[in-house]
Amino acid sequence: MAIIFAYPKNEILAEKISSRLNIPLGEIVISSFPDGDSYIRIDSNVKNKNVIIVCTLDHADNKALRLFFLAKNLRTHGAKNICLIAPYLPYMRQDKEFHFGESVNAKFFAEFLSVLFDSLITIDPHLHRIHDLHEIFKIKKISTLHATQKIAEWIKHHVENALIVGPDEESQQWVEEVAKQANASWIIMKKIRHSDNDVSITLPELTVTNQIPVFVDDIISTGTSMITATKKLIDLGFKQPICVTVHALFDDTAYQTILQSGVKQIVSCNTIKHTTNQIDISELIMNAIADH
Structure with missing residues (x-):
């Protein structure tokens, strides 16, 4: 059995997937304490379930730590598998040490996500010197979709x-x-x-x-x-x-x-919420979910 969670500001896409595929939409609370520390709470049963998280990763630095806490919390409460739907995948343009001492963040961010998730669905990552996401990710199931x-x-x-x-x-x-x-x-x-x-x-x-x-x-x-x-x-x-x-x-x-x-x-x-959105990619994602 599967359940889907929407990271804040990803509700529209998550609700569309939930409705069309008849996957229950779970409830989570993600907020901050007065001192800025993150607060994460799961209000749905995830034990032995295949969990889907919808979280596009623009402004990834503001989301990464909370995504880490959420994935760890889901594991703690018995999630069987966790699939990340990240329509936009960041850091892919930083795929080389262009100048001495620069961080190859495409590789390092891939390592970070690989520890947390069993599968990944993304759309048109910026592949240049890296030709396939499996070159840098250790996640076995990856769906690289194209718009x-x-x-x-x-x-x-x-x-x-x-x-x-x-x-x-x-x-x-x-x-x-x-x-x-x-x-x-x-x-x-x-x-x-x-x-x-x-x-x-x-x-x-x-x-x-x-x-x-x-x-x-x-x-x-x-x-x-x-x-x-x-x-x-x-x-x-x-x-x-x-x-x-x-x-x-x-x-x-x-x-x-x-x-x-x-x-x-x-x-x-x-893939990222914006006033210019006119092309819907939800169908691509829904077709890929069956393989995860």
């Missing part, structure tokens, strides 16, 4: 005559698949990142058409790449582009800055 089909469906139904634009060479395989499923043409930009807020963009030779550029990327945080590329495309005579992302990591300031650069619309999957 390409959902994104392609949204583009197909909402953008007429789209030109899919990839942010860099790394994105080509991903962008090509989205374009194929959306029946759209595509191009790839060349990007050199000098710092978080300093990016050089080179576009391939383009003939201006009436196509609508649609940037597709797995993560948008500062939006620097999108802003730089948007200005170049508009200067060439293209229509205002649309930005589509899996994980909306940008804050309100970055969101407004991207829009003010000339972007017509920003759309995201609901």
